[in-house]
Amino acid sequence: MKNILLVFCLLAAGTGFVRAGGLTLASHGKSGYVIIIPEKATPVEKKAADEFRRLFALSSSVELPVCTDARRPSAREIVIGNTSRSNSAADTSGLQQDGFVIRTDRKSLSIRGGSEKGVLYGVYTFFDKYLGYRCYSPTVFKYPTLAKVTVAAGIADRQVPVNLYRNVFYEVADDPFYADWHKLDHMKPDWGMWVHTFAQLLPPDRYFAEHPEYYALVDGKRVGMQADGHLCAQLCLTDPDVLETVVENLGDRMREQPDALYWSVSQNDTYAEHGYNCACPSCRELDEQAGAPSGSVVAFANRVAARFPDKMISTLAYRYSRTAPKGIRPADNVNIMLCDIECNRHRPIETDPTSRAFRTDFEEWGKIAKSILMWDYVIQFSNLMAPYPNLRTLQPNMQYFVRNGVTAQFQQGNISKGGEFCELRPYLVARLLWNPDVDIRAELADFLSGYYEEAGPHIAAYIDLMHDELEKSGLPLTIYGKPYDHYEKGYMRPELFARYEVLFDEAEKAVVSKPDVLERVRVARLPLTFSLFEIAKARGTAEDRVFEQADGRWRVRPEITTLLDDFHALCNKVKIRHFVEGGVSPDEYCRQTREALEAATRK
Ligand SMILES: [Zn+2]
Known part of the structure; x- marks a missing residue:
């Protein structure tokens, strides 16, 4: 019996186990709660309390007062940071810089953190995990409107990241709120060079x-x-x-x-x-x-x-x-x-035969180096806009890195705005950096339904189909590839392209009455259109989806000319900057593409 009790206690402490009952933090625009911060709060503790107050008001319409722990304790308190409150005796040792602990008892909630941004990360995690707030991108932030804000009693949620340094090299992560919400680090101030x-x-x-x-x-x-x-x-x-x-x-x-x-x-x-x-x-x-x-x-x-x-x-x-x-x-x-710049991305690095040499090198470094930062690549470098079905390798790669001693990661995507799934991919990578064992399928589904709303299931089907077809083809997916590599036998075969188009037609139809979401879907579709242009450039007039004969001469199909104009306009509207790292703007790309397609008709 004693053993059973012990197991129960460990579960309760280690997994955020929740006992019955709960706290009503606000109800119908009213709350008896007060936020308590230390009398000598640090700047991070102050910010964490301000952010709690601001975010809480969004869903509850209640502006909670913020007081210091010099005030007499009351029954209903939201305690943020290292205060003198008895309920703040939660164990903060071992939280390092960025870890945190979220606790509730029958009446109060407390959030404490490690020596750097831990308490702020704790606040954001509270809203994300317990109240359903989501920061899908710097411009798509969602939260529920709640008549009653309740949270379970008995939460004991302690999180310490295995990656001490978590850098997602994507344009979205330049947004300070996004970066903090996703618990990302930046190069400064830790890195001098x-x-x-x-x-x-x-x-x-x-x-x-x-x-x-x-x-x-x-x-x-x-x-x-x-x-x-x-x-x-x-x-x-x-x-x-x-x-x-x-x-x-x-x-x-x-x-x-x-x-x-x-x-x-x-x-x-x-x-x-x-x-x-x-x-x-x-x-x-x-x-x-x-x-x-x-x-x-x-x-x-x-x-x-x-x-x-x-x-x-x-x-x-x-x-x-x-x-x-x-x-x-x-x-x-x-x-x-x-x-790991040489590694292919069609299979996890740990099991891909073509990554054997890298594995040997990595594991040897793991034996002799105390501190390893993994510089990993998550996008097709030579064609940032190309469809790149590497999503299924993100988690196994991350788990493999961490298991072999990596404690810091630089995940290189596209730092200039744009690129395939440039909101989805950094979102998933950020979640994995914090917790490589996160339920990534659930995170993917959540993102797709939250960001693309009713179009989500169609985009999920598109992603699944493309990944399935890559796996079936057995072809390598490199970071220096191009859509044409997968044209004949791979996931860019014309019959598959036609199915992708149908899925995107359905996706657009599902959100036709929501202009903002429709634009997100159309942006997600740009890589597919891009791949058609690229394949046409490689195949010339043999590509009859793009070229046709009229009066005995080749010409670009009129609907393709319109498609390129629309593609160009949307790229500029959403301010996509580059098609390859450091160069080729949408204006340049579309001009080159028009010229290349016209030139093909003269050959
Ligand atoms: Zn020398």
């Missing part, structure tokens, strides 16, 4: 002329720049003056941002197969000892880290440096930023 920093710490235009030996020896020559003339080459990581100069320049930057903990000392980006890393005898010796070019990278990061024992020095395991070194391990204050 982010990535690809060799060129900033030792700029070739400043040092190369006088000190070519600071830079990589590539094919027998010291080079400051890569062959493209745009990206910088890597540094000679065993040159003692390189270390001293980098330490000096980094120290200057640290003095300007003393609060930043993480400082990137990491290789420059490269688009070529060649890493432009140094092949001088001493760099090569380190790399050979380590069995991988990461040998000199980790040795250098460790030396820099030794000069700044109170900071975390972050370095990349990316492309040429992705394989973990042998015989050397990153210092305790070195963070490894590991990138």
Whole structure:
């Protein structure tokens, strides 16, 4: 019996188990409750209380008073932060920066948090989880109108994220309210320098002329720049003056941002197969000892880290440096930023045979590094607008990362406005970053019915069909692919395209009387239209959905010209910025597409 009781108590404490009975926080526009904050509340506690008050008023029409704990306790209190109230004795140890605990007893509610934004996250989670508020996007925020605001007694909901750093690199996350609602981190203030920093710490235009030996020896020559003339080459990581100069320049930057903990000392980006890393005898010796070019990278990061024992020095395991070194391990204050840019997305990384080499590298890093940030990619990079059925891999990948020691994640999507499902994907990724074991099917269904309303089931069917067909095809889904890759045998086959079109016709019909929602559906449809244009460019006049013959000559079908005009207008109306990262605006894309289609008719 004792054991049974113990199990019951553990369940009650650990899973947010709720006892019978409940609290009526407001009824028909009236409430006897008061918000209590500490007399010396921190800015986050004040904000958390203000946000509670503001959000509560939305559904209840009640403006709750906010008082400090200097006031005599009363029966009905909503206690926010570390107050002197007895019911705030809830255990806050182990909440770290962002964790929180939400508790209710028979009459009061309390929300406390960790050392940074925990209490604010607790407030937002309370409204999301217990009262049904949703922030689907910065412009679509939903809440119920409640005659009675009730919450169960006996809630003991303690949440501490497994990912301490949660960055969703999507335009929506630039919105401060959205970011806080979804418990996301941004680079600042924690990160002083982010990535690809060799060129900033030792700029070739400043040092190369006088000190070519600071830079990589590539094919027998010291080079400051890569062959493209745009990206910088890597540094000679065993040159003692390189270390001293980098330490000096980094120290200057640290003095300007003393609060930043993480400082990137990491290789420059490269688009070529060649890493432009140094092949001088001493760099090569380190790399050979380590069995991988990461040998000199980790040795250098460790030396820099030794000069700044109170900071975390972050370095990349990316492309040429992705394989973990042998015989050397990153210092305790070195963070490894590991990138899975080569991995396919048609299957989870953990089970995809084509990701075997990545898995080996990842698991080896997991054995030697104390701090790993996963740099993951969740969108088709070469065509941000392309249909990209990777949603089923999001959760297994996230679970795999965390199981192998990842505690920080940068989830790279599309930072400029637009791209396929640019509200849905960051929403799901944010939920997974907080809790990789969340019921993702339920989250997906909730988003689709909340954001697309009556069109939701049709879009759900579209997503399911496309994912099913990708899986059936067995074709790889890469981050550098294009719709035509899946045209002949994959999920972009014409007969499937026709079915997708029917689903979107039904979706639009379902919300035809709601202009705002209809626009969201039409935006979700843009990738499908985009894929038709791209396939037509690849196939030329063989693509009879786009081209036809009239009077013995090829021409673009008039309805396609109209479709492109509508596509162009909608892209501009909703301010989509880029079709590929950093370039190609809708105006440029549509002009190029018109020209390409016209050119195809002349071939
Ligand atoms: Zn060297």
